[in-house]
Amino acid sequence: MKVLQNLINGRFVEANASERLDVPNPATREILAQVPLSGGEDVDRAAAAAAAAFESWSQVPPAERARVMFRYRDVLESHKDELARLVTLENGKNLDDARGEVRRGIEVVEFACGIPTLLMGSVLPNVSREIDSEMIRFPVGVAAGITPFNFPCMVPMWLFPVAIACGNTFILKPSERTPLSANRLAELLLEVGLPEGVFNVVHGAKEVVNRILEHPAIKAVSFVGSAPVAKYVYQTAAAHGKRVQALAGAKNHHIVLADAPLQKTVDILIGSAYGNAGERCLAGSVVLIEEAIADEFIQRLTEAVDRLQIGDGMEEGKELGPVIREEHRARIVHFIETGVAEGATPIRDGRIVDASVGKGFFLGPTLFDGVKPDMTIAREEIFGPVLSMIRVRDLEDAIAVANRSELGNAAVLYTSSGHAARVFREKMQAGMLGVNIGVPAPMAYFPFSGWKGSFYGDLHATGRDGVEFYTKKKMVTTRWLHD
Ligand code: NAD
Numbered sequence: 001m002k003v004l005q006n007l008i009n010g011r012f013v014e015a016n017a018s019e020r021l022d023v024p025n026p027a028t029r030e031i032l033a034q035v036p037l038s039g040g041e042d043v044d045r046a047a048a049a050a051a052a053a054f055e056s057w058s059q060v061p062p063a064e065r066a067r068v069m070f071r072y073r074d075v076l077e078s079h080k081d082e083l084a085r086l087v088t089l090e091n092g093k094n095l096d097d098a099r100g101e102v103r104r105g106i107e108v109v110e111f112a113c114g115i116p117t118l119l120m121g122s123v124l125p126n127v128s129r130e131i132d133s134e135m136i137r138f139p140v141g142v143a144a145g146i147t148p149f150n151f152p153c154m155v156p157m158w159l160f161p162v163a164i165a166c167g168n169t170f171i172l173k174p175s176e177r178t179p180l181s182a183n184r185l186a187e188l189l190l191e192v193g194l195p196e197g198v199f200n201v202v203h204g205a206k207e208v209v210n211r212i213l214e215h216p217a218i219k220a221v222s223f224v225g226s227a228p229v230a231k232y233v234y235q236t237a238a239a240h241g242k243r244v245q246a247l248a249g250a251k252n253h254h255i256v257l258a259d260a261p262l263q264k265t266v267d268i269l270i271g272s273a274y275g276n277a278g279e280r281c282l283a284g285s286v287v288l289i290e291e292a293i294a295d296e297f298i299q300r301l302t303e304a305v306d307r308l309q310i311g312d313g314m315e316e317g318k319e320l321g322p323v324i325r326e327e328h329r330a331r332i333v334h335f336i337e338t339g340v341a342e343g344a345t346p347i348r349d350g351r352i353v354d355a356s357v358g359k360g361f362f363l364g365p366t367l368f369d370g371v372k373p374d375m376t377i378a379r380e381e382i383f384g385p386v387l388s389m390i391r392v393r394d395l396e397d398a399i400a401v402a403n404r405s406e407l408g409n410a411a412v413l414y415t416s417s418g419h420a421a422r423v424f425r426e427k428m429q430a431g432m433l434g435v436n437i438g439v440p441a442p443m444a445y446f447p448f449s450g451w452k453g454s455f456y457g458d459l460h461a462t463g464r465d466g467v468e469f470y471t472k473k474k475m476v477t478t479r480w481l482h483d
Contacts, residue, residue, distance in 0.1 A: 002033040004179055004203055006042055007186045009049035010196025015203060016041050021176055026092035026322040027312035027360040035179045038204035043171070043211035046200040050142040050169035051217045053197025058139050058167040062116040065165050071192035072161070073109045079188060080106065083181065085314070087153050090178045092321040092360065093276045094313035098153075105157030107444040108462055112165035118467045119166065131479045137471040139167030140243065141219040144212045146233065148225040149324050150279045150383075152178035156185060158448065159222045162466040164198060171200045171218070173208050175225075177324055213237045220470065222461060223247065227381070227407065227453055234456035245457040245469055247281070247450055249381045250409035253402035254284040255424070257395060258293045260414035260436075266300045272412070272438030273387040274308060274365050277323045281454075282410045282432065282439045284387065286371070286378055288398035291391045298347065298369055298389060305348050305365045310357050322360035323384055329361045332384035336366055339377040339388070345370040350385055373401045381407065395420055403429045408451035410440055431455065 003020060005012040017036035024031055057065075076083070080102045087098035121136040145159040152175065160170045174182035186201050202208050212218055213236040223233040223246040230248035237244040254272065256265055272284035289297055311318040323329050333351055340346060350364035363385055371378050371388040378388055392398040395413075402411055412434035413424040421435045431451035434440030442448055447460035459469040 001031065004033055004035050004183060006036070006038060006046070006203055007183070007199070007201040008042070008046050009053075009200070010190065012183075015039075017204070023090060023177070023179060025089055025360070026324055027314065027358060029359050029361075032090060033180060035176050035203050037176065038202050038208050040207060040211040042202050042204070043208055043215060046171045046202050047142060047215050047217040049197040050171055050200055053195060054139070054141055054169045057164075057169055057195060057198050060167070062119050062165075062167070065167065066113050066115050068192055068194055069109055069112045069115070069161060069165050072189060073106060073113060075188050075192055076102070076106050076109060079184075083153055083184060086181050086184055088313045090180045091149065091152055092313055092324065093279075094318050094321055097276055098313070101151055101154040104441065104444070105154040108157050109161045111444040111462070112161040115165040115467075118464070119471070121473075127477070131477060134476045134478070136474050136476065137166075138474060140470060140472050141168060142171065142217050143168045143220040143222065143470060144171040144173065144218050146173045146209055146212065146221070146223045146225065147175055149175040149177040150276065150281070152181035153185065155224050156182055158224070158461045158466075160199060162462065163220075163470045164194070166467060166470040168220070168470050169198045169200075171202060171212065173202055173204065173212060176203065176205045179203050209233070210236075213242075214240050218242065220244070222469070224461070230456055243469065245459055245461060246455070247448065247461060248454050248456060249383075249407060250281045250283070250450070250454050251285055251379065251381050251405050251407045252283060252410040252412070252430075253286045253288055253398075253405065254412040254438075255288045255395065255398040255402065255414065256290065256293070256297060257413070257415040257417065257420055258290045259416050259420075261416065262293065262297055262300060265414040265436075266297070266304050268414070268436065268438040269301065269387075270304045270308070274305075274320050274385045275439070277321050277363070278385040279323060279383050280439065281450075282441055283383075284412060284438060285382065286388045286390060286402075288390050288392045288401055290398075291393060294389070294391050302347055302367060305367050308365055310353065310362060310364060312358055312360065320365060320385060322362045324361065326361055328384070329363055332363055332382055332386065335377055335380070335382045335384070335386060339368050339371070339375065339386075342375045342377070343370070343372075344368040344375060344377060344388065373404060379405070395423060399424065399427050403427075406453045409454035410434065410450075412438060412440060
């Protein structure tokens with residue numbers, strides 16, 4: 001059985017772990033590897049290596065650091081299919097989604113290739129008589145990234161390419177449920193000549209995270225994961241004097257107006273709600289549908305749900321893969337039970353899956369009608385292939401319901417009215433909006449900008465925010481004395 005190793009100071013080494021977890025393929029339950037639950041000393045070693053490497057890496061000219069990113073981009077491009085297969089293997093999403101994930105990750109590396117321009121400061125001569133002011137940027141030091149299971153390639157790549165290009169060194173703590181992609185990304189970084197210690201990987205869970213949060217050498221922490229852990233990470237890292245960005249959970253509302261082209265809307269919505277088995281932080285979870293078209297729309301949606309191909313994402317044409325683990329499957333089943341108990345109507349019930357689909361952690365698509373805003377399934381993040389329909393009077397009513405959510409990651413409007421789209425843009429309390437776009441993911445050069453309980457911090461991941469997060473500013477005020 002392959003046991004994963006940590007990457008510390010440019011070498012893969014055995015973790016100092018008392019425990020290991022199996023990493024199954026969620027589609028087959030075949031054990032792919034074991035992941036060590038590293039201890040605090042593994043973090044200490046990684047932090048020491050990263051702190052030592054920072055001394056020289058931060059002095060490498062930005063254009064040379066960019067060249068590493070250009071080479072990394074090329075290597076990733078030539079390994080993109082291999083990486084996508086690895087994502088499908090350990091996460092269960094289908095190959096098309098996995099390819100999309102790798103592509104989005106590569107785009108962050110492409111963004112980081114522009115680091116010489118992105119790092120430029122600013123100068124104002126003569127702020128006062130014969131006095132000049134300049135603002136220049138410096139890397140913050142050792143940064144750490146703690147990432148979730150649902151995008152094992154892309155989410156780490158939101159973080160480390162920008163951090164490293166800015167001149168920082170980095171420690172990645174990947175999800176213990178999908179740890180394989182991180183090691184492959186690390187191997188490819190070593191191939192392109194990144195100096196030892198600049199990028200480190202420590203596998204594990206809570207113990208590793210806690211050591212990262214309190215370690216004096218680690219100056220910045222990026223977290224992506226569920227809302228309760230995000231809040232904990234934000235508070236704990238901040239209490240230890242670190243800068244933190246913590247991207248959290250989601251409950252995304254999709255509003256369908258009567259003037260939306262219905263069949264196209266159905267097709268987009270199906271991809272958003274059931275793609276990646278609903279395990280996306282941008283997944284559509286609640287549909288607010290105008291009463292006037294609700295019956296016809298739900299009829300069409302049900303027909304589309306019935307056409308969904310369930311199965312192993314490695315097989316061509318499969319649209320709905322397994323969820324990540326048996327425990328997660330049980331949690332989703334519990335949400336479905338709660339929905340039924342609270343009075344919602346399951347038009348399609350995913351708890352019953354044909355055995356021919358396979359041995360994995362499969363759930364069929366669930367579609368609820370008659371959902372009320374206060375029901376558990378309308379309020380809490382389910383993170384599975386479950387979609388809830390709430391009937392509303394109009395756009396204003398829909399926005400009012402959606403804005404009651406404690407989370408504010410994404411929201412989507414389906415309409416052909418420019419005016420409605422504008423009202424939605426202005427009034428919707430969420431940070432990533434889509435107009436007729438089911439998964440409104442910002443591209444690498446923009447911030448991934450969740451609102452409310454979906455984000456803790458102020459500078460988001462990727463884009464200019466990413467550069468600001470991984471750098472600190474220095475102001476120099478100069479007067480040249482002369483007689
Ligand atoms: P998770 O919170 O369980 O785990 C995320 C990371 O935190 C993992 O590395 C894990 O090891 C660590 N962790 C888990 N519990 C911990 C604890 N008690 N103490 C310290 N560390 C802990 O999240 P997940 O299930 O891997 O991922 C799914 C969640 O991530 C969903 O809520 C989803 O919405 C969210 N997510 C958000 C975004 C975003 O951009 N906002 C993106 C992707 C995923």
